Amino acid sequence: MDPRPYSNLAFGFLAPALIVMLVCGVIPMGYVAYYSVHDSFAGNNFIWVGSEWFQKVLSSPEFFGALARSVGFSILVLAIEIPLGIYIALRLPTKGVLSDIYIILMAIPLLTPTLVVGYIWKVLVMPHAGLLGGAAAWLGIGYDMNNPIVVWLTLAAMDTWHWTSLVVLLCFAGLRAIPDAYYQAARIDGASDWAIFRYIQLPKLRLVLLIAVLLRFMDSFMIYTEAYVVTRGGPGVSTTFLSHELVQTATIQFDLGEGGAMAVIYFLIVLCVSWAFFSRIITNRSRQMRRAEA
Amino acid sequence: MTRKDSFAPAIYVVFLMVPIYWLIVMSFKTNAEIGSGLTLIPQNPTLENYQFIFGDPDWYWGYVNAIIYVLMNVVISIFVAVPAAYAFSRYRFFGDRYLFFGFLAFRMLAPAILLIPFVQIFAQLDLIDTHIAVAIAHCFFNVPIAIWILEGFISSVPRQIDETAKMDGYGMMRFFARILLPQIAPGIAVTAFFCFMFSWVELLLANALTTVHAKPIGGIMSRAGGLLFGNLSLLSAASVLALIPGVILIIFVKNHLARGFSMGQVS
Numbered sequence: 001m002d003p004r005p006y007s008n009l010a011f012g013f014l015a016p017a018l019i020v021m022l023v024c025g026v027i028p029m030g031y032v033a034y035y036s037v038h039d040s041f042a043g044n045n046f047i048w049v050g051s052e053w054f055q056k057v058l059s060s061p062e063f064f065g066a067l068a069r070s071v072g073f074s075i076l077v078l079a080i081e082i083p084l085g086i087y088i089a090l091r092l093p094t095k096g097v098l099s100d101i102y103i104i105l106m107a108i109p110l111l112t113p114t115l116v117v118g119y120i121w122k123v124l125v126m127p128h129a130g131l132l133g134g135a136a137a138w139l140g141i142g143y144d145m146n147n148p149i150v151v152w153l154t155l156a157a158m159d160t161w162h163w164t165s166l167v168v169l170l171c172f173a174g175l176r177a178i179p180d181a182y183y184q185a186a187r188i189d190g191a192s193d194w195a196i197f198r199y200i201q202l203p204k205l206r207l208v209l210l211i212a213v214l215l216r217f218m219d220s221f222m223i224y225t226e227a228y229v230v231t232r233g234g235p236g237v238s239t240t241f242l243s244h245e246l247v248q249t250a251t252i253q254f255d256l257g258e259g260g261a262m263a264v265i266y267f268l269i270v271l272c273v274s275w276a277f278f279s280r281i282i283t284n285r286s287r288q289m290r291r292a293e294a
Numbered sequence: 295m296t297r298k299d300s301f302a303p304a305i306y307v308v309f310l311m312v313p314i315y316w317l318i319v320m321s322f323k324t325n326a327e328i329g330s331g332l333t334l335i336p337q338n339p340t341l342e343n344y345q346f347i348f349g350d351p352d353w354y355w356g357y358v359n360a361i362i363y364v365l366m367n368v369v370i371s372i373f374v375a376v377p378a379a380y381a382f383s384r385y386r387f388f389g390d391r392y393l394f395f396g397f398l399a400f401r402m403l404a405p406a407i408l409l410i411p412f413v414q415i416f417a418q419l420d421l422i423d424t425h426i427a428v429a430i431a432h433c434f435f436n437v438p439i440a441i442w443i444l445e446g447f448i449s450s451v452p453r454q455i456d457e458t459a460k461m462d463g464y465g466m467m468r469f470f471a472r473i474l475l476p477q478i479a480p481g482i483a484v485t486a487f488f489c490f491m492f493s494w495v496e497l498l499l500a501n502a503l504t505t506v507h508a509k510p511i512g513g514i515m516s517r518a519g520g521l522l523f524g525n526l527s528l529l530s531a532a533s534v535l536a537l538i539p540g541v542i543l544i545i546f547v548k549n550h551l552a553r554g555f556s557m558g559q560v561s
Contacts, residue, residue: 003453006386013381014393016374017437024412024434025400031411084306091300103551104544105307108314111490111540113360115497115512116533120313123320129526131316134332161310168306169551214402222404225497229516243406247498250410263407270402278395 029267035260053261063262065237066245073241074220076152077159081216084160085167086205090197092172103172106165118229121158125230145231148238155227155239159220167212174208175201207281214277218270242266314537321531328526343531353532356511359425360494361539363508366429367436368489372482375440376470382441383448384456394441401438405498408434413502423505431499436489443488447481448474483550490543511536 011018036053038046057063093099109117125143127133136143144150178200186196224243227233233240240248246266250259320328321343322336347353381387382394412431413422421427451474459469475482501513515532518525544551 002386004384004386008387010381010385010387010390013377017378017397017441020370020374020430020433020437021397021400024430024432024437025403025408028408028411028415028434029403031414032407035410088303088306091302093303100548102303102307104541104548105310107544107551108537108541109310111494111537111543113495113497113512113536115516116536117495119515119529119533120317123526123530124313124316128331129320129328131312131332138332161313164306165310173551218402218404222406224404224406225512243404246406247409256410259410266407267403271399274399274402275395278398 032260032263032267035256036264037260038257040256049257053257054265056258057261057265062237062245066240066242069238069240070221070223070242073152073155073159073223074217076156077163077220078213078216080156080160081164081167082209082213085164085212086171086209088164088168089171089175090201092168094176103169106168109162110165112162114225115229117158117162118226121154121161121226122230125154146235148235151231151235151239155223155230158226158230159223162226163216163219166215170208170212171205174205178204210277210281214274217273221270222266317530317533320527321534323527325525325527340527343528344535346528347532347535353511353514356509356514357535357539359504359508360500360510360512363425363428363432363500363510364490364493366425367432367493368486370429370433371436371440371489372444372485375437375444375485376475378437379441379444379448380470380474382445384453397438397441400434401442403434405435405496409499409502412499416503422503423508425508427503428500428508428510429493431503432493432496435492435496439488439492440485443485444478444481447478447484451477480550483547487543487547487551491540494540 034046037048037050039049039052040046092102112120124130125133125145127137127143130143133143145154182200183196186200191199222243223241224247227239227241228244231239233244242262246259246262249255249262319334319336322339322341323333324338324340324342327333327337378397382390408431412427416422416427416431419427455473455477456469459473464473497510497512497516500510501516504510504513511532515529515536518529518532
């Protein structure tokens with residue numbers, strides 16, 4: 001079975017990381033949990049209120065509206081970015097100057113600060129100054145940022161622009177790890193492109209895809225800056241997502257308790273989703289290990 | 295692999311580059327030209343936006359500040375993640391699987407959730423408006439991802455190397471510095487890329503934890519954006535400059551990216 005020795009001395013190696021995570025993860029989350037069951041006066045007097053904030057959040061239509069929009073947005077961008085990312089990775093040249101140029105250019109959006117991403121797209125759809133907005137006006141259709149559907153499509157295009165390359169690069173690396181012999185064997189068997197994809201490439205991509213889905217799900221679920229710069233949450237509340245609702249509650253209304261309760265609920269959702277993913281990664285991994293030993 | 299005569303990557307790259315092109319074009323225009331209609335190439339190219347940014351310490355320090363806290367974060371993340379990843383890779387111990395998941399779970403927290411506690415904690419520590427505050431705050435999403443990536447790379451280094459080093463009388467520190475790190479150099483590069491990326495693009499925390507001396511360029515832009523939103527050409531020039539550190543980084547780690555992104559044995 002697992003050849004690794006059992007030793008709790010390993011905690012020595014973990015100590016620095018545990019200390020850092022205590023400071024920047026556990027303690028702040030403890031604060032949040034504390035807020036969620038207290039009411040605060042003047043910022044520093046706290047009174048125990050039990051589950052009051054949770055009841056308030058769970059009976060708030062605004063919270064569920066924002067939650068539904070965030071879930072919808074995540075599903076939308078995953079449905080675009082994952083297939084598109086796989087497709088581009090499959091079609092990318094594996095070596096040569098062109099391959100290098102593609103990779104460099106594709107990585108640029110990944111390293112664009114969120115504010116700049118939002119700014120780029122906000123300008124792009126402006127009726128006078130923007131390429132998209134201007135082109136739409138020239139065609140006589142106009143780019144209507146008061147139409148929720150148009151706004152959602154714009155945000156989806158923006159997120160696709162920003163993050164699809166992450167999926168491409170992960171898949172590209174996964175594909176490169178497949179030995180050539182697999183393809184030769186498939187060719188001898190006369191396998192179709194689809195068969196090669198379905199039975200050779202896709203299984204090998206499973207783990208990188210899990211990673212890609214996990215990262216993309218979490219970051220799109222809590223999208224904040226980009227969307228806010230482009231839409232300010234509107235028109236109406238049609239693009240007010242969970243993190244906007246949260247920041248609005250906690251910093252602008254300064255409702256620490258309600259914000260804390262929302263954050264705790266969010267944390268529980270995320271914990272469930274990531275556990276589902278994580279347990280799949282683990283099973284996949286131990287299966288690989290067993291195979292490696294056989 | 296599959297057919298290489300496909301236009302798909304080219305079309306995709308064009309889709310990525312069009313907004314960038316537009317941004318660059320706008321940064322060389324005057325505001326009058328931007329206001330007067332669409333021109334695909336600046337009619338009277340001007341450098342005044344760039345001159346303004348390089349002439350105003352408030353602005354150019356924004357880039358320096360962002361680079362400082364991002365680099366601090368990359369160093370801290372890798373420094374604490376290498377031994378942790380080594381532990382997960384080489385040993386079984388009490389609650390190892392749950393601990394690994396625990397780290398991962400914090401990657402899934404969002405900046406918006408931890409915003410208020412971070413402001414309160416760093417205010418109590420008197421660290422508001424310092425680079426280290428942002429660097430530490432960004433660790434909650436970067437340390438887990440660094441451990442995750444490095445664990446894959448360390449696991450692909452044969453265990454025998456540890457034994458040999460021990461027999462040769464290498465202490466732990468020397469083993470890490472002389473033997474393990476060179477072996478996983480591509481992994482370090484990829485980890486640095488990820489940490490740089492996630493820290494460089496984040497603004498909510500970076501902006502909230504800083505006021506003047508450590509303000510990142512994004513914070514300066516959003517403040518200016520509120521005051522002088524008419525000045526699109528200046529904001530465009532500031533945006534173009536904000537892309538440059540990323541481009542430099544990509545050129546440095548490009549050779550490791552394709553290989554390294556497969557995250558060692560995880561692929």
